[in-house]
Amino acid sequence: xxxxxxxxxxxxxxxxxxxxxxxxxxxxxxxxxxxxxxxxxxxxxxxxxxxxxxxxxxxxxxxxxxxxxxxxxxxxxxxxxxxxxxxxxxxxxxxxxxxxxxxxxxxxxxxxxxxxxxxxxxxxxxxxxxxxxxxxxxxxxxxxxxxx
Numbered sequence: 001x002x003x004x005x006x007x008x009x010x011x012x013x014x015x016x017x018x019x020x021x022x023x024x025x026x027x028x029x030x031x032x033x034x035x036x037x038x039x040x041x042x043x044x045x046x047x048x049x050x051x052x053x054x055x056x057x058x059x060x061x062x063x064x065x066x067x068x069x070x071x072x073x074x075x076x077x078x079x080x081x082x083x084x085x086x087x088x089x090x091x092x093x094x095x096x097x098x099x100x101x102x103x104x105x106x107x108x109x110x111x112x113x114x115x116x117x118x119x120x121x122x123x124x125x126x127x128x129x130x131x132x133x134x135x136x137x138x139x140x141x142x143x144x145x146x147x148x
Contacts, residue, residue, distance in 0.1 A: 044109045046137045052106040061107075065100045072096075074123070076146050082112075082129030083138055083146055089117065089124045097126050110134060 050058055069085075072093055077084040087093050094117075101113045111134065114127040128138060138146065 043131065046110060046133055048141060049107050049109075053103060057103055057106075061100065061103045065096060065103070069093075069096055069100055069126075070144055073145070078146075079127070079129060079135075081132075082127065082135050083142075084125050084127040085145065087124045087126065089121065094124055097124065101126065110137075 050062075053061060069087070072087055073085050074088065075086040077086070087097055094115075097115055101115055104111065105113055110130050112127075112129045114125075114129075116125045116127065117123075118125070128134070128142075
């Protein structure tokens with residue numbers, strides 16, 4: 001009887017160890033390859049999908065928010081992988097920038113979009129960056145944004 005209990009306990013421990021080893025893949029190269037492969041499969045094309053916005057959002061985004069923000073833009077910084085735009089720090093402009101960013105994320109999901117307020121009352125910045133090719137997309141599709 002004791003032998004069968006010990007045999008069962010050894011089997012449970014062995015099965016648990018096997019299951020745990022399958023969950024904890026300790027090969028970092030394999031994990032990186034799987035992560036990179038999954039990310040590559042999800043990358044959207046460099047194209048603005050205006051249909052991701054409702055007709056009302058499209059009108060506001062392209063005919064109101066974009067032109068207003070371009071007129072409020074104080075400066076543009078060219079970055080290695082995109083651009084950064086400086087705006088006044090008043091609450092209304094901050095609201096416009098964040099509304100634009102939320103909508104832009106829907107139609108251009110390939111952008112990394114950062115909205116940053118600098119400390120000590122510094123500037124408001126909107127940063128558009130992303131994977132390789134993002135900066136070239138902005139140069140073409142967002143030429144009015146980077147024109148100084």
